[in-house]
Amino acid sequence: MKKLLAFIVQLILLLVICKLGYYLADLFHLPIPGNVIGMILLFILLQTKVLKVEWIEQASGFLVKHLAFFFIPISISLMTMGWLFIEYGLPLAFTLGASLIFGFIVSAWTVQKLSHKGEVNQHDSANHSL
Amino acid sequence: MTALITPYSILLTILAYYIGRKIYAKHPTPFTTPVFFSTVTIILILLASGLDFDDYSPAKNIISYFLGPATVALAVPLYKNRKIIVKYAIPAISGMILGLMVTLTIAFTIAQAFSLPQFILQGLAVKSITVPIAVGITELYGGDSNISAAFVILTGVLGTMIAPKMMDKLNITMPFARGIAYGTIAHGLGTAQAAQESEFTGAVAGAAMAIAGILISCFFPVISHFL
Incomplete structure (x- = not known):
């Protein structure tokens, strides 16, 4: 029961953020x-620790x-x-x-090729990654 | 009686999806991917029940309403995987941009070669990104949002049907690379497929879908020049 309540509250929170996004x-x-x-708003809220992932994890997951x-x-x-498919189906x-x-x-x-290259140069890039 | 059609439609959709997932888990083939299976099943049952799409429409609006918060929820996989995405940012962004450029260029070239009408080109421009974003863009820049949604869905369904085996054959085995491609080219349906491969692949795909949506949203004024 508690879980369901948490789920609903989290869902409402996501809906509010969505509405806010449309408003902005x-x-x-x-x-x-x-x-x-x-x-983007939710990402910023998570990144700035205004919201914790645990607070919305159930509904978002x-x-x-x-x-x-x-x-x-x-x-x-x-x-x-x-x-539409009768008229233009084949093309x-x-x-x-x-x-x-x-x-x-x-x-x-592209991702696979470039990432492998990245792994070879990992020693170099690791120092710059921060 | 008519009051019961909407709950019936919603229940039917949930049931078809549930069964579709079960079947796909046991027999993963292109024709048992949950969305393809559910769509065909539901259309057949609606027709057999003497119902048409107008009867199903209220159920569609209720279920689709949650695509908004579902898009917002994509911030969570994006946030959770931010470190690995930042670490592999250059390969990931290169793959996404090249993939989107190739898919759009080929789509526009073939469509123009067949002299397909303008409203089809407008739909093709947003075919690789998730429905709520595609519809949002169509509403902003003009075009038929039903057509956009249809192309997005067809791309997603085709993607989940063709891509897994194709990438196996081409030796694209790295989960990060598969995830990026699923999310970039086949949006939400690709992400769902990626999540079946592994949780990590799904998370990467979710992030890629989100970023692809943002990329197309930001660059749409440029893309629309080619229409």
Whole structure:
């Protein structure tokens, strides 16, 4: 019961930070969506120790772990887009597939190659890392 | 009777996701990834129950509402892994920027070669970042947010279906590199997939998704020049 209460309080806290993010984005006409501002805000609160990770860990851990779940309803909305796939199906599949595959390869391969190099030079970089 | 449709839809979504996760844990194949499995199952059940998307819509709005706080919650993996991300900042940022540039360039080039319409290009521009950020950008700069969301989802679902085996074949085994790619190119769905590989991979992917979202948000005025 206590756990559930803590979870709900944490969830409300995340909702408030999210709303605050939207408010700030609106107030300052920022070119970044409110939820991203909320995320940056939470990071700053954690980094400055205003908030402790333990205070929001349950709710945030749950939301991040089950992030895929929250996408399912949007995915269901594909059932209304039959026309799009009838009209542009093949070029669209080709565009999405090819850009995805090469994006993945380039991104992962770059990180892997550069990190290995980093490990070789670790003695040098370790001194500068702070 | 109609009052029951929304709780029924929500329950159906939770159940399909729960079963999808169980099946994927036992039989990890492209067609059993939880979101793909749940989507197909739910659409079939809705159709069999004589319901259409309008009936499902209220349930969608309730569940999607939590994507806002879920995005905010990404600050936690970002914070927890800040040391390793700072340590490998240069490889990570290089991988993210190059990956995003390649995926967008290829998408725009192919789409323009097929002379796909402008609203499709606008959707493609945000396809690699998580839905709430993609929709946020679309609302700010114009475009059809349903189309944006659809491309984001298709990219995520395709990514979780194709990427794991593809990276195995290409000998990309380093969890940090896999995590960055999952988060950068396939956002939340990629992150969920990464989390199935290991907690660390998932955390890195979560951080990469967050940073990719920020990068695209900040550079969108530049990206929109190419549309």
